[in-house]
Amino acid sequence: MTSSDDAPHQPEDTAQPEGPDFAGLGLSEDIVRVLGSLGYERPTPIQAAAVPVLLEGRDVVGLAQTGTGKTAAFALPMLQRLDVSRRSTQALVLAPTRELALQVCDALTSYAAALPGLRVLPVYGGQGYGAQLAGLERGAHVVVGTPGRVIDHLERGSLDLTGLDVLVLDEADEMLAMGFAEDVERILRDTPEYKQVALFSATMPAQIRRLAKRYLHEPADISTPAATTTTSTVRQRWIQVSHHAKLDCLTRVLEVESGGAMIVFVRTKQATEEVAASLRSRGFAAAAINGDLVQAQRERTIGALRSGELDLLVATDVAARGLDVERITHVVNYDIPHDTEAYVHRIGRTGRAGRSGEAILFVTPRERRMLSAIEKTSGRPIEQMPVPTVDEVNARRTERFATAITEAMGSSQFHVFRGLIDEYAFTHDVPMIDVAAALAVMGNDDKEFFLRPDPPRRERRERPERQGGGGRPDGGGRSRHSSEGMAPYRIAVGKRHKIGPSAIVGALANEGGLRRADFGKITIGGAHSVVELPADLPQSVFDALRDTRISGRRIDLQPDDGPPAAHRKGGRPHAKPSGKGAPQRAARKPRH
Numbered sequence: 001m002t003s004s005d006d007a008p009h010q011p012e013d014t015a016q017p018e019g020p021d022f023a024g025l026g027l028s029e030d031i032v033r034v035l036g037s038l039g040y041e042r043p044t045p046i047q048a049a050a051v052p053v054l055l056e057g058r059d060v061v062g063l064a065q066t067g068t069g070k071t072a073a074f075a076l077p078m079l080q081r082l083d084v085s086r087r088s089t090q091a092l093v094l095a096p097t098r099e100l101a102l103q104v105c106d107a108l109t110s111y112a113a114a115l116p117g118l119r120v121l122p123v124y125g126g127q128g129y130g131a132q133l134a135g136l137e138r139g140a141h142v143v144v145g146t147p148g149r150v151i152d153h154l155e156r157g158s159l160d161l162t163g164l165d166v167l168v169l170d171e172a173d174e175m176l177a178m179g180f181a182e183d184v185e186r187i188l189r190d191t192p193e194y195k196q197v198a199l200f201s202a203t204m205p206a207q208i209r210r211l212a213k214r215y216l217h218e219p220a221d222i223s224t225p226a227a228t229t230t231t232s233t234v235r236q237r238w239i240q241v242s243h244h245a246k247l248d249c250l251t252r253v254l255e256v257e258s259g260g261a262m263i264v265f266v267r268t269k270q271a272t273e274e275v276a277a278s279l280r281s282r283g284f285a286a287a288a289i290n291g292d293l294v295q296a297q298r299e300r301t302i303g304a305l306r307s308g309e310l311d312l313l314v315a316t317d318v319a320a321r322g323l324d325v326e327r328i329t330h331v332v333n334y335d336i337p338h339d340t341e342a343y344v345h346r347i348g349r350t351g352r353a354g355r356s357g358e359a360i361l362f363v364t365p366r367e368r369r370m371l372s373a374i375e376k377t378s379g380r381p382i383e384q385m386p387v388p389t390v391d392e393v394n395a396r397r398t399e400r401f402a403t404a405i406t407e408a409m410g411s412s413q414f415h416v417f418r419g420l421i422d423e424y425a426f427t428h429d430v431p432m433i434d435v436a437a438a439l440a441v442m443g444n445d446d447k448e449f450f451l452r453p454d455p456p457r458r459e460r461r462e463r464p465e466r467q468g469g470g471g472r473p474d475g476g477g478r479s480r481h482s483s484e485g486m487a488p489y490r491i492a493v494g495k496r497h498k499i500g501p502s503a504i505v506g507a508l509a510n511e512g513g514l515r516r517a518d519f520g521k522i523t524i525g526g527a528h529s530v531v532e533l534p535a536d537l538p539q540s541v542f543d544a545l546r547d548t549r550i551s552g553r554r555i556d557l558q559p560d561d562g563p564p565a566a567h568r569k570g571g572r573p574h575a576k577p578s579g580k581g582a583p584q585r586a587a588r589k590p591r592h
Contacts, residue, residue, distance in 0.1 A: 025051040028080055030114035035076075038110060039291070039318030044069035044341060049222045051077055054198060059219035061212050062200040069339050071107045074168045074198045078142070079108070081165065084117045087139030088163035092191070094147055094184065096175040098124040098510035099366045103338070104144045104170065118142070123149045123159075125503075126511045126548050133158050147175065147183035148506050154190055161191050172201040172208055177516050178509060179502035181207065188215045234331075234351035237385040238361040238371060242540065245387075246334060246362055247275070251282055252388040253360060254312070256396050259329030261305050264314045265346050267335040275334065276314040286312035289319045317342050323349055333361040340374050360385070365513035365540050372515070394450045401440075401449075486520040487535035488560040494525045497551045504531060507555065511548040512541045530560050 022043055023032045043051065046064045053060055054077035064070040078091050095101040105122045112118045121140035123132045125148050132149075136158045143150070143159065153159035167188070169175070175184055197216045201208050212219060241249045250264065264279075264286075266272055272288035279286035287301050287310055298319075304310035306325050315323075317337065328350045337343045343361075350357030361382065363371050375382055408414065421435050440449075493499050501522045508514050508531070520532025545557050 020048060026055045027051065027076055028114075031076060031080060031111065034111060034113045037113070039316070040072075044073075044339070046070050046222070047073045047076075050074065050198075053220045053222065054078075054196070055080065057196055059196060059216040060198045061204075061216065061219045061221050062198065063204055063221075063223035064200055064202070069341065070170075070200050071104055071338075072111065074170075074200065075104070075108050075111055078166050078168070079112055079115060079118075082115070082118065082141055084115055084141060086141070086163070089136075089140055089143050089159065089161060090163060091142040091166040091168070092150070092161060092164055092187075093142065093144040093168040093170055094150065094175065094187065095144060095170045096146065096178050096180065096509075097369070097506075098122075098126060098146060099369065099513070100171060101144045101146055107338070108142060108144070120144065123153060124510060125149045125152075125507050125550070146506060146510060147180040147187060148503060150187055151183055154187070161187075164191050164195050166196045166198070167191055169197070169199045169201075172199050172211070173203045173205060174516070176205075176207055176211075178505050179500075180506070183502065184211070185215075233355065234347050234357040234359050236347065236359045236361070236380065236382045238363050238382050239385055239387055240365065240538075240540075241362050241387060243364050247278055249362065249387050250275075250332065250334060251279070251284075252393050253332065254279075254284060255393045256388045257330060257358065257360075259358065261308075261311050261313070261325060261327040262330040262332060263320060263323075263328055263346075263349050264312060264332045264334050265320070265337070266314060266316065267338075269316060271335065272314045272316060272319075276312075279312060279314070284312055285310050286314060289313055289315045291316065291318050293319070317345065320346070320349060325349075326355075328357070330358045330360065333359070336361060336363060336367050336370050338370075340378065343374050344378075365538075365544060368513055368515065390451045390453050397449065397451075486532040487537075488530045489533050489537070490558050490560040491529050491531060491550075491555040492527070493550045493553050493555055494527045494529050496526055497553055499524065499529075499550055503550050504529060507548055507550050508533075508545065508557075512545045514541065 020043065022035050022040065023029075025043060025048065027035075046062060046068050047070075050060055050062055050070075050073040054074065060074075062070060062073065064073070074093075082090055093101075093104055095104060101122050101124050105120050108120045112120070119135070119138065119140045120142045121132070121135040121144070123136075123143060123145035125146060129152075132153070133156075136143075136153065145153075150159065154161070169184065172184075175181075197219070199208070199212055199216065199219070239249060239253075254262070264275060266275055269290040269292055272290045276286045276288040287304070289298060289301055293301070301310065301313070302323065302325065305313055306327060308327065313320075314334075331347050331350050333343070333346060337346060347357070347359040350359065361371070361374075371382065421432070421439075424430070425432050425435050491504065493504075501524070504522055504524075505516075505519055508519075509516070514533070518534055521530075522532070523530045542557060545555065548555050548557075
């Protein structure tokens with residue numbers, strides 16, 4: 001999306017695309033009004049194609065990538081047919097991961113502002129059953145869940161699908177790739193025969209087609225064109241950062257990046273105010289812009305950005321529509337957008353009229369799926385960048401300090417102050433360099449000038465080197481048979497806990513933010529299992545999986561160092577430590 005060269009200041013969002021608006025799709029006035037308040041202007045291609053068909057009650061097979069607006073495509077017709085006076089579960093959405101299930105729940109809740117009393121409940125593995133059971137007991141009109149946990153509730157009798165009207169399979173190809181094929185078919189068999197089914201998938205392998213043929217009734221096939229590619233004049237980068245570290249990361253980015261003005265995009269009106277206030281407290285000239293601003297205030301804020309009085313604008317997608325300020329060199333996606341079209345709109349605020357621009361995207365570990373969707377639909381890889389280091393920040397502060405001194409020497413007041421300082425130094429017998437340092441402290445309000453070093457990170461336990469190529473054929477321990485770039489990890493669940501590969505993949509993917517491509521060989525033992533995962537698995541994954549459970553048992557993910565010494569040929573077991581009153585036991589010699 002680029003601006004016309006002969007009209008560089010024409011906002012590119014003013015020309016609306018042809019096609020129906022949301023009211024023209026057959027949606028109710030209440031839902032259309034809610035969409036307007038959320039900043040939705042025109043339906044995306046998948047929404048324009050799927051919503052009318054679903055409103056007719058037909059089944060749908062939709063070919064659509066993540067990030068093309070497909071959640072609204074199935075959610076809006078679903079909400080229109082729900083009866084909130086009934087306590088029973090009327091709609092079920094199956095999603096491959098906890099992350100996607102929560103995203104769908106958030107979207108449904110925001111779209112349902114015009115439906116007071118609607119109850120949407122997420123159910124997924126890794127979370128305790130208490131809250132889920134209580135929610136199902138109260139009555140959930142819509143249940144959004146991962147296949148494994150939905151089956152758990154069906155077997156417990158806590159989820160009743162006899163009154164189901166709508167079933168959605170979201171990202172069906174991903175569910176099948178993660179090993180949920182049997183689970184999905186089991187759930188489909190437990191639902192009423194006559195219901196509306198919407199199946200959405202990024203690809204249509206034969207297995208998906210067979211599933212649709214078996215369980216859907218004369219479905220409408222809907223496919224959409226690829227999303228608009230991102231502007232070629234914008235350099236795109238992304239940083240992996242945890243949610244709680246975003247503000248510190250942003251301030252470091254602001255300190256090391258060179259350029260003009262910057263827009264920081266967040267998801268909510270409240271976040272615009274909070275982030276802008278935090279930036280001001282850290283010494284940055286920042287202001288919030290959102291839908292609550294009256295037009296006069298909006299114009300003053302944008303005017304300050306154009307004049308250079310303001311350098312940072314913290315905005316929502318809606319508030320930034322049509323914004324065209326030549327000074328904007330950077331766009332920071334502080335919160336990742338929900339769809340790729342929103343991402344295109346955001347980064348289009350820079351790199352306009354042939355100028356170059358910079359776009360930086362903050363991605364939490366659980367949001368890697370959305371990053372992949374943005375790259376896939378744009379057709380361009382996004383370069384990963386590290387969080388700026390303390391040394392980089394301090395080097396830039398030193399550079400700016402030196403530049404400020406040089407610029408101040410050219411001031412018309414330079415000689416006035418030089419005379420005052422010369423007199424002070426002579427009167428108090430103080431070296432000039434000490435006076436200069438004191439003035440610098442005054443100018444910095446006695447705040448610390450250099451950023452303090454980061455605290456030392458807790459290092460993961462190193463895997464000891466194996467001697468003699470002792471890799472095990474069952475996948476335990478690092479061996480020459482491990483896939484390139486992969487390493488074995490041990491989890492404390494196995495056959496005795498009645499688990500299969502799909503339970504392992506589902507739990508690790510949901511809780512650890514892992515993708516299907518991150519999994520290698522899975523070997524299930526009696527009391528434990530060994531899973532091949534990336535050799536450079538970050539600490540954030542271990543942290544996210546610390547309390548994860550499968551079949552009620554904590555998995556305790558650890559790098560697998562191979563079998564205990566007692567099980568190796570010629571090895572000796574360790575004697576049990578003795579305590580008070582504990583009998584001493586001699587170690588038995590191993591049999592050869």
